[in-house]
Amino acid sequence: MARGEKRPVTVHTIAKHVGVSPSAVSTVLANRHEERRLAPATVEKIRAAVRELGYVPNIAARRLRAHDPEVHHHELGILTSFEAPVFLVSRVLRQVQRLADARTGAGRRYSISIEMFHAGRLRAMPGLLNASRFNGVIVTNTVPEDDAFLAGTTLPYAVVVLGRRLPNYCCVLDTPGEIGRKAAEILLKGDCRSPVVLTPALLTQSTAERAEAFCATVRAETGREAARVAALGFTPANGAEALRAHLGAGRRCDGLYAVTDSLALGAYQAIKDAGRRIPKDIAVVGVGDHEHADFFDPPLTCVGPSNDTIVEQVVTQLFYLMTHRRVKPVEIFVPPSVVRRASA
Amino acid sequence: MARGEKRPVTVHTIAKHVGVSPSAVSTVLANRHEERRLAPATVEKIRAAVRELGYVPNIAARRLRAHDPEVHHHELGILTSFEAPVFLVSRVLRQVQRLADARTGAGRRYSISIEMFHAGRLRAMPGLLNASRFNGVIVTNTVPEDDAFLAGTTLPYAVVVLGRRLPNYCCVLDTPGEIGRKAAEILLKGDCRSPVVLTPALLTQSTAERAEAFCATVRAETGREAARVAALGFTPANGAEALRAHLGAGRRCDGLYAVTDSLALGAYQAIKDAGRRIPKDIAVVGVGDHEHADFFDPPLTCVGPSNDTIVEQVVTQLFYLMTHRRVKPVEIFVPPSVVRRASA
DNA sequence: CGGAAATGCTAAATCGATTTAGTCGCAAGC
DNA sequence: GCTTGCGACTAAATCGATTTAGCATTTCCG
Structure with missing residues (x-):
């Protein structure tokens, strides 16, 4: 049983409690009492104290002692x-x-x-x-x-x-501005006239910038404003609900950019439930952060960070820093990856 | 630079190398040299040695020293x-x-x-x-x-x-036998006549038992054998490929049990590509190990381990063990969860 | 010139657990 | 009677880093 607000129990505590030395306690804890010939009665007393006092070993201390000084x-x-x-x-x-x-x-x-x-x-x-x-x-x-x-x-x-x-710090970054712009370009080139961007209500820096660049591009190319739909959270259910509300209100939409794939997945459901077809009635672009975007129905066209490159860069940088202790932090921008699939 | 096979560099190594005490080195490492008034020249020498010898602090030692003995x-x-x-x-x-x-x-x-x-x-x-x-x-x-x-x-x-x-050990287990059986029952009750089970080629204990129970149930209820389709791996692409081969060869299938949801996702694609409808032509049952099974199109009916319960049980057991140090290991079986959705 | 203050550093204790090298009694053996 | 051996334990060193207390010098100032 833990003892409220007392100091943590150590081998010393137990040793004192039983009336033996810390070495004896440690011996029992490591189950070496046979080879080190501790009296069975002592072993039992120590075991009882360990249980009674609720001993939890200090991992840092064990590690320090246990590690091979050669490695x-x-x-x-x-x-x-x-x-x-x-x-x-x-x-x-x-x-x-x-x-x-x-x-x-x-x-x-x-x-x-x-x-x-x-x-x-x-x-x-x-x-x-x-x-x-x-x-x-x-x-x-x-x-x-x-x-x-x-x-x-x-x-x-x-x-x-x-x-x-x-x-x-050394940072590895995607380029949300470029991502948003390219997503807009894909939709506009597909003759989208009423683009919509679907975001979570709580925007992260990335998602905010993606949406911003998307809207800016739409504005620059067409002179009109893209509609913004905010989902309550990040889940497909949130996405579905938000888009359903948008479509249900009779608002226009013939091209959708979802700033995360989970939202896109929810959007798919809302679109299909509304009797619209992808991409014929509404083209959809996601960002490629979902493992299985390729198996959405139809497969999701993605414009987003290039995860392979990002992962590789970030890990390479870590090992580089660890061996070379760089002084100057660097910023590494990873250009977006575009994967055209059937949804736009 | 790391020095091949030598003993790891410690503050002592550095101290000796520079000709100061370990305390001085530690002071510099912690950036306390200002307040502790080390001579700038000494600081520089130490810094140089740290870099040159490729010092990497021992985490266990730091933790032991750094931790608050009250917690x-x-x-x-x-x-x-x-x-x-x-x-x-x-x-x-x-x-x-x-x-x-x-x-x-x-x-x-x-x-x-x-x-x-x-x-x-x-x-x-x-x-x-x-x-x-x-x-x-x-x-x-x-x-x-x-x-x-x-x-x-x-x-x-x-x-x-x-x-x-x-x-x-204390184990928390799903019940693959029951899962396979229930999956079969759902398909058979839906008038499935040619059931197929889709598994990865490398079966784990769980997936093997699920498939086995599925086939046994089909056999018991109908006297016929379920077809077994083996995918090369665990991914949707593997699942799609395997099922495509099966359907392409003109083999019968009007009900599918996929022992993982990722395989089911791939199967969806193969089924749709073959011009069949879910669940009308082929009913599909998955196991519910995919986050978004609910957003598959159509939503995937799942018979599988009840993840909520499993997670809760496993964590509860961990904390129980940590406070009560149980002697006897227990086995906890979590009954399957059945979620009927549109796919079967 | 003497005492105080500043400067620049070190010795030793500490964190908690483990292990090595004993110590201390007591019984057995020659 | 003296050694040997064993049973049952302990003291102290160790792992690597940090910090506290303190020791020499040197400089400053009246």
Whole structure:
């Protein structure tokens, strides 16, 4: 049982409680009491105390003691917010592991983990500031509060930021302006006259810029304004609901740009339910952040960040920073990828 | 630059190299040299040595030193293989975080991370055996080699296994037999006469049992054999290709059970391309392991593990084990969830 | 010229767990 | 009677980094 607000239980606590030395406790914890000939009665007393006091070993201490002093251990982290989808993150992890495996050898070892923070609460993640958790991190899916935190301190280890532009860090970025523009061009070239852009109500920097560039392009090319439809959240259900409302109100729409694929998926449903056909009545463009955009019905035309390139860049940068400790942060812009499929 | 096979560089190495004490080095590393009045020349020499020797701080040591001795730190891990999709894993993480947040307080803190291993190489994950990485873990997406490893040793901390049955651990399991049976029943009740089961060529324990139970039920109810179609892999493209071959060869099919939703998604495409309608010509049943099964066109009827329940159970068990150190391992079977949608 | 203040650094303790090299009694053996 | 051996345990070193307290010098100022 945990003891309210007392100091954590350590081997010393237990040792004192039982009246033996910490070594004896440790011996029992490691199940070495046979070979080290502890009296069965003592072992039982120690076991009882461990249970009674609710001992939880200190991992940092164990690791320090357990590690082989001949090998260099590197801790890498991929930090992302809970609120964001893990699709891209898991690809990043796989790529990090690939490079790490390649340089793992006799004296070198890597641990890679994904850790999540509540959007806006990155600063609360323990060990970030005092560098006591990672030798290098990739940070992604931050919100402005997190960005402000990062911009305010220069973390003293390798940091690569994915999807945000921060002056003091190495950043890998897509080009939402270009993406929005190209999406608009595709729709307009397909003779779309009443373009609509579907966004979540809470815009991230990326989604805002995509939508903005889309509207600006429409304005520049046609002199008219694109309609903006805001979904409550990021899910297909949110997208479906928002677009259903738009179409149901009799508003025009013959071309749709959804700033995330999940919204596009919801939009598909709303469009079909309204008896419209894709792309004949309404052409749809997504961004390609969904694993299976290719299997939407019809397959979704996508204009968006080139994930392959982004993943590769971000991981390459991380390893570069870790070996070469660069002084100047760099910004890497990854041009959009355009995949024409049947939906526009 | 890393120095080949030498011992890792520590603050001592650097101190000796420069001719100062480790404290001075540490001071510079923490950027406290101003307030502690180190001579600028010394600072520069130390910085140069840090760069030259390629110093990488030991995280375990930093953590041990940095942590507040008043707070109890708990390390939780979710271990999964690279080769598996992260959909369920990310849900597990969110749920773990929820419970952890609920019990985080003054003297208590949790760190939760996802770590991945190569399928079959779980044993190679450092710190598992000597308990130097986690106070508790959820293990999932193991393959038989990993299971053998786990079965062979009883890890001395809280372990919950998701999706595998191991005698010495607390396991949370779906019931693939029941799932396969119910899937068959749904199709047969819909007057399906030529049922087909679509599986990946490399069957996992779960997918094998689902398919097996499906076929057994068909046999028992109708006296005929269900056709088995094997896809090369787990992706929609694999599923589409396999089913296309089946339909193209003129083989019968008026009801399909796909043992993963990604295969079902591919099957949708093959079916539509062949000019058949869902569910009129071919009814389709999936398992509900895809986030957006609800937005397939038509929405996918699913008979599969009840992910909500599984996630909840697995996390509850983890926290239970961590506080109560149970002696007897338990097996928790989660009954299937059936979600009727339009596809069958 | 003497004392105070500033400068520039180091020794040693610390974090928590593990392990090596003993220590201390007591019984058995010669 | 003295050694040997064993049973049951402990003291102290260790892992690597950080921090506190403090020790020499040198400089400043009246």
